[in-house]
Amino acid sequence: MTTVGPRLAARHRAGGPRTLPVDAERWPDVAAVPRASWPVRAVTTSVVERALRRLPLRVRFADGTTLGLGGPLIEVRDPKAFHARIGTRGLIGYGESYTVGEWDAPDLVGALTVLAAHAADLIPRPLQRLRGAWAQRQPDAQRNTPDGSRTNISRHYDLSNDLFAVFLDETLTYSSAVFRGFPADWSLLAAAQHRKIDRLLDLADVREGTRLLEIGTGWGELALRAAARGAHVTSLTLSKEQRELALERVRQAGYADRVSIELCDYREARGTYDAIVSVEMIEAVGAEFWPVYFRTLDQRLEPGGRVALQAITTPHERMLATRDTHTWIQKYIFPGGLIPSTEAIEETARDHTALAVTARDGFGAHYAETLRLWRERFTDRADDVAALGFDATFRRLWTFYLAYSEAGFRASYLDVQQYLLTKEASAR
Structure with a gap:
């Protein structure tokens, strides 16, 4: 659990007065503005402002300067710190600057x-070629x-079951729901989560007597609905907190x-099963281990069996461009995570x-x-958090995470898929 430490940073090491107090022991890279040389600040300012001028945004700086073609407003309260963070840490610095x-x-x-x-054209192509x-x-x-x-996994899912209960619905399902129509309403979220789960169980043909392997338990809702169909479920998790509540x-x-x-x-799983379901777990596997993950699905599945897989995806060229880059999401939310194409x-x-x-x-x-409903619930219940x-x-960091994720789907930078993978009865 995150706690407030004894030492709060009251001012930036560079730039103007701090807007929010930050525990410098708990959040060292948020508390301290990195030192950036004059050339780095100058180049960063030029690149950032050039990009902002071409975007459908209004970006207003502390001195009253406004850039952009019009649209949602961004207010830059401390331009010196803002540019220093981006110049030294890229998008990680951008997220820290918001925090x-x-x-x-x-x-x-x-x-x-x-x-x-x-996202693909914010940085000039010559600089993109120097990404490495x-x-x-x-x-x-x-x-x-x-x-x-x-x-x-522990760094995210073992934060606190009570934290997730603040903004998830009563099913405690932490993956995309499937709604009947938009805009969605909070009162419909639990039913929309059940609709998503039932679609996956139908894809995998889970019924009475099915031996089902679930890779990634969450808080157990899918296992419960599979059991209600008469299936025998083996569910795997690396989160002690989730397992206890599930x-x-x-x-x-x-x-x-x-x-x-x-x-x-998942690499330690044994036995074979009639069906396998895995919901938004592949994002935590990492490209290095994707072959191992899929071979595990193959090895654990009986010939003639079915795999239902739900996965967040991103365009292939963006995945290739960023797959080796350390991102803000990896640093603060999902260490080791990588979204596949x-x-x-x-x-x-x-x-x-x-x-x-x-x-x-x-x-x-x-x-x-789904993310909008979670974000609104999270911010409405900030006192509970x-x-x-x-x-x-x-x-503030988690508000940014939920908004950042929602924006990715609204911009089609991200998508989510349900896959059916099958194995021929004659396969060996």
Whole structure:
């Protein structure tokens, strides 16, 4: 759990007065503005302002200067710190600058949607070709080895079950819902999550007597609905907090004889199953281990079986351009995470397994609505988050995360897919 430490940074090391107090021990890179040489600041200012002039935004700086073609407003309160962070840390610095309040936006999602829609051309092409020289690389410590995966998963999912309960609906489902129509309403979210789960179970043909492997338990809702169909479920998770609550929910539902929840890496799974379901877990695998993940699906699936996979995806060229880059999301939200492209998923399955992709359905607009509902709930219940011990920096950081993710789907920078993969009965 995040707690407020004893030492708060009251002012920037560079730039003007701090908008928000920050615990410098808990959030060192947010608290301190990095030192940037004059050439770095000058080049960054030139590149950033050149990009902003061409965007459908209004970007207003502290001295009254306004750039952009009109649209959602971004207010840059501390330009010196804003440019120093971007110049030294790129998009990580951009997110840190928001977290500390050096810039803000009345319509944060709207502003981030514009930026996401133009992500491919924000940086001039000559500088893009030099990405390897200036972009931060993913740290080796976040590799998704068996030990690394446990650490990475724990940093997000073991924050606190109570934290997730603040903004998720009563099903505690932390993945895209499927709605009947838009705009979505909070009162319909639980039903929309059940609709998503039922579509996956139908894809996998889960019924009475099915032996189902679930890779990535969450808080157990899919396992419960599969058990209600008469399936026998083995569910794998690396989160101790999630497993504890999921087991309690299974016991309360009376399905302890049908559902086993194991604290187990997917690479440690044993046995074979009639069906496998994995919901938004591949994003935590990492490109290095995608072949291992798909071979595991192949090895655990009986011939004639079916895999239902839900995955967030990004355009292939963007994935290739950023796959080795350390991002703000990886640093603060999902260490070791990487969103695949549809091409990467299908090529990996084809090249490393006997599985065939036989159906794919994208529904990114539904994820944008799901995230909007979570974000609104999170901000409306900020006092509840604070009461759990999560400080103002954490709350602002997570607001940015939810808005940043929503914007990605609204701009079609991100999508979400449900896949059906099948295995011929004659396959060996």
